[in-house]
Amino acid sequence: MIKLVLTGLWVCAVTLASVYFSVQTATAPAISPDDAKKAQQEFVKGEAINVPVIASGQVTGYFITRISFMMEKGKASTLQAPLAALTTDELYSLLVGNKMIDIAHVTSFDVAAFRNDIKKNMNERLGGDYVADVLIEQLDYISKEQIGNGDASGKRTVKPVKIVEGSAAPDAAPAH
8 A cells, every 4th residue: 555655746746846847948939030029010001192293394194103001000000190191291392302213214113212212201200110011012004095095985994004013911900
């Protein structure tokens, strides 16, 4: 009977020791800095914005854009000015004022510089590091000739010039 009790105590001691050492040596999976950064951001879906291209005092076509942002969680709701209005103004400045895109030489367009300019200028206007990343969902150009004269009887399909092939938006719910 004493052997049976001592064997039971020995089994309990070995089990407790193995559990203690396994808990001490176990480590949590390392979280990469990029994953930690992405967990603190939220997707803010942009609106479709049409920016006219003006040359010689006349509209020659339109840029059709949809720019979305990755922002720090909660910061989008604290903005004083509407994000859509600021985005529209920034696109007018870059596409019409600075003429960042030369329609005749679309292949020379620097997408990274365009994204960086939007991010830098938006953060300056908002007064902090609100915008973490700029996502170009759509950036197309349609000339005035492709649109026609505004006559609804034409009913033809217009194929815009793709300037940037947009990436799919994250599955995150849009913030307002």
